[in-house]
Amino acid sequence: MVSTLKSLKRRANKLIPAFSANLARQYAFWLCFFALTRLIFLLYNREELHGIPLSETSKAFTRALYVDLSMAAYFMLVPLILTGISAFYPKTWLSFLNNGFQKSLIVLVSLITIAELPIYDEWGHKLTYKALWFLQHPAEVYHTASLKQFWGGLLATGIIAFAGFRMF
16 A cells, blocks of 8 residues: 555656646647737737827737636646546547647637627627627528638638647
8 A cells, every 4th residue: 555655656746747837838828829819809900009009009918818817727627637637547548638629729719719800890899798699590690791701711710720739
């Protein structure tokens, strides 16, 4: 029993730094990715920022850091659980599952980023719960967007997601 506990302690002492570094890297990735999506939003709406000093515009990043830290923490819940499980059951499928989960989130965040751009133009504010109400009628949403907007949005989503995959 004592030798088993010592063996587990030695194993934990070896694994914890590697797991911590992996989780920290994923957390940092999300902070960078959220900053990238914010930059895309600001660049898309740069006409509305005309006359606003860069020092004021850059506050969008610092003031949103609290929200970004929180969202990144939510996104890290599943990787944290999978990392904990892999400490005792080192299986490659856990890593595969984590990568799939993270890449799904990258695609979702990319899609939301691109969807927010025309919605902000139309409604004057970013995506809220009201947009989910419109998803009850996806055909109506599809018909309100031009073919150029639809395919351009899918292409832009793919480009942002690809950039996210490369960053990850």
